[in-house]
Each structure stands twice: as C-alpha cells, then as structure tokens.
Amino acid sequence: MNLTNLKVSIIEKLKVQLTRNTILRIVFYLLLVISITLKGIYFQGFVGSKTPYNFSFGTGYSSVSPFMNYYIAFAVVFLSFTLLFKGKGKWIFPLIINAVLTFLFVLDLWYFRGFQTVPSVIVATQTANLDNMSGSILSLTTKLDFIFVIDFLVLIPYIIVFRKSFKKVKSNFKGFAAAFLISIIYIGYVPFNINVLGNKDVKNSYLFSNYDATNTARYFSSIGYHLFDVYNTYKDLKPYKLTADEQKEVKDFYAKKNENLPDNSYKGLFNGKNLLIIQVESLENFVIGQKADGQEITPNLNKLLNNSIYFPHVFEQVNEGTSSDSDLMVNTGMLPLRKGSTFFRYPNRDYISLPKLLGEKGYESTAIHPDKGSFWNYADGLKGIGFNNFIDYYSFNPDEVIGLGLSDETYFKQVVPMIKKMKQPFYTFTVTLTNHGPFELPDKYKELNLTGELKDSLLGNSFQTVHYTDKQIGMFLNELDKNGLLDNTVVVIEGDHTGVHKYYNDKVNEMKNPENWWLDNNISSVPYIVYQKNYNNPVKIDTYGGQVDMMPTISYLMGVDESKYINSALGRNLLKTNKSFAYLTNGTLRGTLSKEDQDLYKQVFDISDKMIKSDYFKNYTDK
Incomplete structure (x- = not known):
C-alpha cells in the first residue's frame, strides 16, 4: 500500500x-x-x-x-x-x-x-x-x-x-x-x-x-x-398598588356581599365573656358523633354539643399555608394567598382582626402555639394580625414529644397555668399538634379497641389520635372549670383543615368494607363548635359556610359592633345570613347560589390576594 x-x-x-x-x-x-x-x-x-x-x-x-x-x-x-x-x-x-x-x-x-x-x-x-x-x-x-x-x-x-x-x-x-x-x-x-x-x-x-x-x-x-x-x-416582589378600578371592585364586592338583614337573638349573646379558641390539628367533622367498633371516637366533643352552637357544614379553605392559613382566616375573615404562605410573604399586613376588635373592648389577646415561632412564621404572622402576646415552643418544657411536636397532653397541662395568670377579659388562641398525619401514636395511648380492617390501618390510626386529642381537650376544660374559668368563658373548637381525607384519601378508598360515614360528601368540612358551659339551648346550624366565615360569626356572638367588620371580613356571619354555601380553594362550590352570586363570590380569592398584597386596610381605607 x-x-x-x-x-x-x-x-x-x-x-x-x-x-x-x-x-x-x-x-x-x-x-x-x-x-x-x-x-x-x-x-x-x-x-x-x-x-x-x-x-x-x-x-x-x-x-x-x-x-x-x-x-x-x-x-x-x-x-x-x-x-x-x-x-x-x-x-x-x-x-x-x-x-x-x-x-x-x-x-x-x-x-x-x-x-x-x-x-x-x-x-x-x-x-x-x-x-x-x-x-x-x-x-x-x-x-x-x-x-x-x-x-x-x-x-x-x-x-x-x-x-x-x-x-x-x-x-x-x-x-x-x-x-x-x-x-x-x-x-x-x-x-x-x-x-x-x-x-x-x-x-x-x-x-x-x-x-x-x-x-x-x-x-x-x-x-x-x-x-x-x-x-x-x-x-x-414589587410593591403592589391597586388601580382605581381595583379599589372600586373591592368596594363593590362588599356592597353586594352584605345582606342587610335584621339582628337576631345571637347578637352579643356572649358579650363580655372570655374567648378561648382551640384549633385542633387535622380535625374533620365526619368523626363527630360517630363510633368505631361501637366506641365513641370523640366522646368529649360530643358531650360539649349539649351546650353549644354547632356548625357541621363549615368547609376547609386553606391553601399552601395550611395550618397558618387557618390562623389567618379565623382571626381576620380574609382568605389566604393563592401562592405561598401569607404569614411568610406578608407577615405584617394591617387587618381588621378579632384580637384588635376585642382589644377595643378591653381584651388582652394571646396566641399560644406548641410550634416554634419560625414554623409557618407564626411569630411574625400572629403579631402582625394584632395579638398582644405570642407564646411558642420555647416557653414549654418539651417533656413529651409525639410526631410533629409537643404532645397535646403536655401542651394543655402547661397552658392551664398560663391562662390562670391572664387578666380578664382575655382572648386566647390555642393550637394542638398530635392529630397530625401520618397519625403515629404510641401504643400506650391507643384506647380504642379496633378490630378487623380498622386495626392498624391509617384510618384506624387517625381515629386513635383524634380520640387521644379529644381526651386531652376534655381534661383541659375540666382543669379550667376547676379553676373557675369556664363559667365566664366561651370556648370555640374548630379544625385547622381536614386530615385523613385530605392527605390519605386513597387509603380510605382502599378499605374493602367501608362504612358510609367514612365516605360522606362533606369530608372536606371541619367542625366549628361554640361552647359555653351555661348555654342551655343547644342548636345545630345547618347553613353551609367556610373557614373565612368564622371570624364574623364569633364577632357577632361576642358583641362586636357589626359595622367594624362587615366591610373588612370577606366571610359572612353564619348566624345572620340567607345564603348557604362555601367556595373551596380549588373553586368548587358547596351548597347553592344564584348565578349572580356565583359570579360575585368566584372573585373573592382574587380580591383577597389583591387586598393582602396592597395592604388594603392600611393604604385604601379611612382610619
């Protein structure tokens, strides 16, 4: 070659x-x-x-x-x-x-x-x-x-x-x-x-x-x-300013939302009493009044209904801020942001809030969280809402931790002396943790004798944890009663969001022999119970509502002048309304509304976003 x-x-x-x-x-x-x-x-x-x-x-x-x-x-x-x-x-x-x-x-x-x-x-x-x-x-x-x-x-x-x-x-x-x-x-x-x-x-x-x-x-x-x-x-990240059209949109919403109905016997029913809110982790309404293998799941909550105004059809409306979104709605009547946690993004917005409104009536307000203040930015968020005091994990002796944090038992035991020291009238906002998914409770605390398919299932475990939490709530209220605090205190019990159906609904659907009440159409509802020891006219209100409606309802019962929140809360007073509905975060309507009202309330999520981003109550309303 x-x-x-x-x-x-x-x-x-x-x-x-x-x-x-x-x-x-x-x-x-x-x-x-x-x-x-x-x-x-x-x-x-x-x-x-x-x-x-x-x-x-x-x-x-x-x-x-x-x-x-x-x-x-x-x-x-x-x-x-x-x-x-x-x-x-x-x-x-x-x-x-x-x-x-x-x-x-x-x-x-x-x-x-x-x-x-x-x-x-x-x-x-x-x-x-x-x-x-x-x-x-x-x-x-x-x-x-x-x-x-x-x-x-x-x-x-x-x-x-x-x-x-x-x-x-x-x-x-x-x-x-x-x-x-x-x-x-x-x-x-x-x-x-x-x-x-x-x-x-x-x-x-x-x-x-x-x-x-x-x-x-x-x-x-x-x-x-x-x-x-x-x-x-x-x-x-840029400062958000409402245009003239957007300001008009907000005002028009309130004008159309307000029903202008006459007052009723619930107005100021608990005027002057202390207010204690217990926000229960992942508590769903479907367990209230029900039995698992013949045993009451929530015997203490069931007993409280005998002296309560009970709303069984209040639907979850939290978004990415989950539990912190509930804190926001219960105290402000505003809906959470569509993206991210409101407490993280805008922790210091000006609100017409429950602690501020009660503060005008002489109440000292305290939020007591078993979480660290950095979790969901609770410390800044709740202080921004208007609470006078914020107490978190670092004020507790963490002698027992279950799952996400302090056990409900050690939390409530340590909250009692805190409340005893409070000057009356007080508004105290408390939160539980143990009933958090995946519902892992030490065997020594499992008191329900579950058999068959429920035993050791995720649904059965959720029944065990909510039963445990129910027991601790009962013991907590008994301790307050022994110290003479329940006679002059209104106790509101509500769920921050749904639990087993929210995160593990597939596990529930996989059960081979489900009972109808596990699969109820209202599984996206959380209980809303207003309890007063001496209230002897128990009533169940079947009106449909959302978490955003809790604040104006509580305010009405506590004797707050309606004019102070009717044009700030995006929710409505469930004790004074002819409308029975709630819009879920995904836009699903629960209940019924006219076509005109559907068009109106579909805007509410966007309106709330704009109001929070622009700091509406600080920049666009008269002081």
Whole structure:
C-alpha cells in the first residue's frame, strides 16, 4: 500500500469513527430529551389518576399530548447548555441536569399528594417547616415513584460503554445558540403576540393567561411551571398598588356581599365573656358523633354539643399555608394567598382582626402555639394580625414529644397555668399538634379497641389520635372549670383543615368494607363548635359556610359592633345570613347560589390576594 492509499484509508476510518461518535452523542442527547419529557407524562400519570398514589401512563399521556411540544422545548432549553461544554462535560452536565429535574418532578409529586397543588418557589423559603416533618413526608411516597429514575439505568451504562465518544469534543456555541433560541422563540411566540403585539386572539393564548398552578404544570410540565413561577414571584416582589378600578371592585364586592338583614337573638349573646379558641390539628367533622367498633371516637366533643352552637357544614379553605392559613382566616375573615404562605410573604399586613376588635373592648389577646415561632412564621404572622402576646415552643418544657411536636397532653397541662395568670377579659388562641398525619401514636395511648380492617390501618390510626386529642381537650376544660374559668368563658373548637381525607384519601378508598360515614360528601368540612358551659339551648346550624366565615360569626356572638367588620371580613356571619354555601380553594362550590352570586363570590380569592398584597386596610381605607 503506497502512502497516498494509506492516507486515504486513515481518513476514511476517521470519518467513520467521527460519524459513529457523533451518532452516539446524538442518541445520548435524544435519550435525555425523551426521558425528561416522559417524566412530565409520569407526573401527570399520578396527578390525573383517581388518587395521586396510583399511576396511569395512559392518563398522563392523554393529559400531556396536546402540549407535548412545550414539554420538549423546555427540556431542550436546559440541555442546550450542554453544547457549551467540552470533553467529559458533554455527558456530566446533562446527567446532572437530568438529576436536578428528576428531583423537581418527584418533589412536585410529593407536594401535590399533600396539598393537591404544585409548590411555588416561595415554599423554598419556608425551610423552618421541615422540623420534625420526616414522618409526614415519607407518608407521601410510594414504591411506584421509582419510575422517575428508571432512565438512569439506561443512561449511566450507556455512558460507561460509549464515554470515549465524548473525548476531544469541543464546545459549540453556535449549536447552543441555535437550540436555545429556537426553543425560547417557540415558547415565547404566544406571550409575545399577546403582550407585545397586542394580539389577544392568538391560538393557545389561554395557556399563558392561566393562574392555576396545577394547570400550568400540565401545560408546560413542572419545568415550565417553575420558570414561570420564578418570574411571577419576582414581579410580586414589587410593591403592589391597586388601580382605581381595583379599589372600586373591592368596594363593590362588599356592597353586594352584605345582606342587610335584621339582628337576631345571637347578637352579643356572649358579650363580655372570655374567648378561648382551640384549633385542633387535622380535625374533620365526619368523626363527630360517630363510633368505631361501637366506641365513641370523640366522646368529649360530643358531650360539649349539649351546650353549644354547632356548625357541621363549615368547609376547609386553606391553601399552601395550611395550618397558618387557618390562623389567618379565623382571626381576620380574609382568605389566604393563592401562592405561598401569607404569614411568610406578608407577615405584617394591617387587618381588621378579632384580637384588635376585642382589644377595643378591653381584651388582652394571646396566641399560644406548641410550634416554634419560625414554623409557618407564626411569630411574625400572629403579631402582625394584632395579638398582644405570642407564646411558642420555647416557653414549654418539651417533656413529651409525639410526631410533629409537643404532645397535646403536655401542651394543655402547661397552658392551664398560663391562662390562670391572664387578666380578664382575655382572648386566647390555642393550637394542638398530635392529630397530625401520618397519625403515629404510641401504643400506650391507643384506647380504642379496633378490630378487623380498622386495626392498624391509617384510618384506624387517625381515629386513635383524634380520640387521644379529644381526651386531652376534655381534661383541659375540666382543669379550667376547676379553676373557675369556664363559667365566664366561651370556648370555640374548630379544625385547622381536614386530615385523613385530605392527605390519605386513597387509603380510605382502599378499605374493602367501608362504612358510609367514612365516605360522606362533606369530608372536606371541619367542625366549628361554640361552647359555653351555661348555654342551655343547644342548636345545630345547618347553613353551609367556610373557614373565612368564622371570624364574623364569633364577632357577632361576642358583641362586636357589626359595622367594624362587615366591610373588612370577606366571610359572612353564619348566624345572620340567607345564603348557604362555601367556595373551596380549588373553586368548587358547596351548597347553592344564584348565578349572580356565583359570579360575585368566584372573585373573592382574587380580591383577597389583591387586598393582602396592597395592604388594603392600611393604604385604601379611612382610619
């Protein structure tokens, strides 16, 4: 073979080798795009199922297929940066990106199982909430979640076998620019037409005018949702000022909401008495008055109904702030923000609140939390609402911890002497913790003798923890009574949000022989009990309402002048209304409303957002 033929042969072999290496690299990148896109389908396969703990690829694909191009475009946006690397970076960087995005999908899924929505970036600032939460987080996982990492079983061996194909490969800025820009142009085409060119009729414009986090994640995958969320969160950092039209919108809402009905016998019924609110963790109304294997689940709460005004149809309206959202609604009559925790984002807003209104009547107000003040930013949030005093975990002797924190027994035992020292009249807001999912109670405290399917089931365990909490509430009230405090005190007992049906409804549905009351249509309701030891006209109010209605109802009973809160609370007085309804956080209507009222109350979530963001009561009302 002469020299010329040898050169030709070498060049041909190099060409073949280069072509082979190029193909191997392209296949690797295509596998990455496909795997990241599939993870979006997997996510929707859980979210779209009857329960997010089960998986259906068909459901996920049918949900995603109309938006597949966006899923691919967002994957390419991230992977395009691979072209800026050389050598080993060509495969190390995309594997890292894939791992990060995989973690994002899995985190969104776990969060969705807990809150029925996907998290905002704002949640990442709430790391204080992770204290003692490991058990609750693990309860939101399933063995099926491994499908999100199956691709690594292919990609890693692929790299091990073909890693030499990535050697001596240079960075490719032009390739990066082309891949990145084409993807961005595709993604940005619709919003550019809407916001820059003013073309409101462009096809698929609804995708970009949607404010529901779960839908946004469906349209653009978790990747796209979080990019939009970061942008919207950045915009929200700027001071929010209401336009003249928005101010009119708020005032018009109150004008239409107010029913102007005559007063009744409930007005000022408990005027001048102390007020004690017990907010019970994850307490659902469906257990009140019920028995499990012939045993009363809540015997003490059942007994209290003999001297109470009882509202069995008050529905949960918390959002991403969960328990802290309940603190907000019960005390202000405002709805929580649609994104993030109100206490974290705006802890020092001005409200027309229950502690302030009672403060005008000479009440000293105290919030007593078994949590640390940093959890849900309770310390700043409750002080912002207007409480004179805030007591948290650090004021207690943590001699017994169950699950999330202080056991209800040690908490209530230590609260009694605190209340004894309070100057009357007082308003005291207390909170329990033990009845928190996944409802893990030491065996020595399990007093219900459950058998069969209920024994050791998650539903049965929830009955055990709520029975335990019910017992501690009974002992707490007995101690207050022994100290002569109940005669002049109104006790309000309410649930901060639902529990076993909120987070573990799939486990309830899996029970082979369910009883009808487990599956009641009102499973999204929390009990709302107004107890007074000497009140001998027990009544059950069947009016439908939401947590936002608790504050104006309590205010009416406590003799607060209605004019002081009727144009501030977004809720209504359930003892003085002809309307029986509640809108849930997801927009579902419980009860009945006229078409005109439906149109009115559907705005309330957006109105509350605007009022809180703009600090409405400080900046837009007369002092």
